[in-house]
Amino acid sequence: MVGGNNWDDLRYLLAVARHGSLSAAARVLGVNHSTVLRRVTALEQAMGAQLFDKLPGGYALTAAGEEMHRVAQKMEEDLTAANRLLSGRDTQIRGSLRVTTVDILTLYILPRHIAAFRRIHPDLRVDLMAAEASLSLTRREADVAIRATNRPPENLVGRAVSGLAFAVYGAACLLGQGPEAEDFDRHPWVGLDESFDHTNLARWMKRTVPASAIGYRVNSVAGLVEAVRAGVGLGLLPCGVVDRDPAFRRIGAPVPEADAKLWLLTHEDLRHMGRVRAFLDFMADALSRERDLLEGRCRTAA
Known part of the structure; x- marks a missing residue:
């Protein structure tokens, strides 16, 4: 023993x-x-x-x-x-709430919504953990997961609140003006490394972009966004992150093969916890109101 x-x-x-x-x-x-x-x-x-x-x-x-x-x-x-x-059984909206999500949501989408949520619930601390691999809600490594996926884990409950569209972008300073700017073959590309091989983004890149055209690879979508911003090359980026940023120029329409759904997830046993319910309801409303942006319908004029 x-x-x-x-x-x-x-x-x-x-x-x-x-x-x-x-x-x-x-x-x-x-x-x-x-x-x-x-x-x-x-x-x-x-x-x-x-x-x-x-x-x-x-x-x-x-x-x-x-x-x-x-x-x-x-x-x-x-x-x-x-x-x-x-x-x-805890219905009080106080203490702490552990939320896991991916880097692009951590950096570019969620901060403004969490700021608004905290103004309503100042006694609840939100611990946000960025991780490409999902933390375990079953082992209580997190209470809520916000994921961009078309296949949410079967052991979790939740809902899809929006689509997440991706399109090809380049830095405005790189592309310049004129129709030749939208010619894929005229520019280098930024890609994701092999840790993303299972994703729709990587599969589209392999079908569409010659390996010889990729001059730089990163291991995060946030890194991809910043590399494209700096003018390293073209990249397949989330519309909801960059469409309102004048530093980027979109080339063409969103790529349907790269679409994902934005899911709010928790464990069955936690769905009625006061702070979990409050956070999920708030984020569902906030992100649903941004569907036009997240799904690529708020394109900035070129």
């Missing part, structure tokens, strides 16, 4: 198993490297078995570690389910 601090001990095992190293686990847990090593060692001594093999590529669970890992995961699931159920 694990000692008196059962769950606290097992948290360290889960973190190392998930992230593959002591240092990565330490960052996630907010402790130092030596604390993780000490707690894992203490757990191994308490269990009388080695739980991890230290390999050149990191830490790997042993057979005994796999057994303990299954126990730890079950405990985590039970605790988080209980926490969600209890939290879901």
Whole structure:
């Protein structure tokens, strides 16, 4: 049996198993490297078995570690389910709310709406976390997710509040005037790296733009926006971010193959929590009112 601090001990095992190293686990847990090593060692001594093999590529669970890992995961699931159920009864709009979304929404779309939301609910702190990979709402890493996707996770509930259109843009200073400015072949391109290969944006680029034309690649859509702004090349950008910015010039209509939906999502057990409900309702209204912009119908005159 694990000692008196059962769950606290097992948290360290889960973190190392998930992230593959002591240092990565330490960052996630907010402790130092030596604390993780000490707690894992203490757990191994308490269990009388080695739980991890230290390999050149990191830490790997042993057979005994796999057994303990299954126990730890079950405990985590039970605790988080209980926490969600209890939290879901909370109707007060105060405390903190954890929201995960992508970088373009964090930088260009959500700040003005969160400012308006906070004026109505000043006792609620919003913790906004930008991450291309979704944080887990099941494990309460976040309470709400705002995602641009056509396939929201099946284990979450929510609604699509708008489309999110993409079109080809260049910097106004790069394109100049005249019909030749809209010739794709006359300009270099900015692309996304291989971490986006699963997206509609990357698939359209591969079908449309020769690899030899791409002179610069980035690993975020926000980085893509700023590279195009600087005149590095053309790029496929979200209309809702750049259509009202005179630094950009759109070439043609939105690209249907790159369209996504903007989803507001939460976990079933949290949907009736006061602060979650208040935030979702406010953002649904705010983003719905911006549909013309987000869906590419507010084009700035060239």
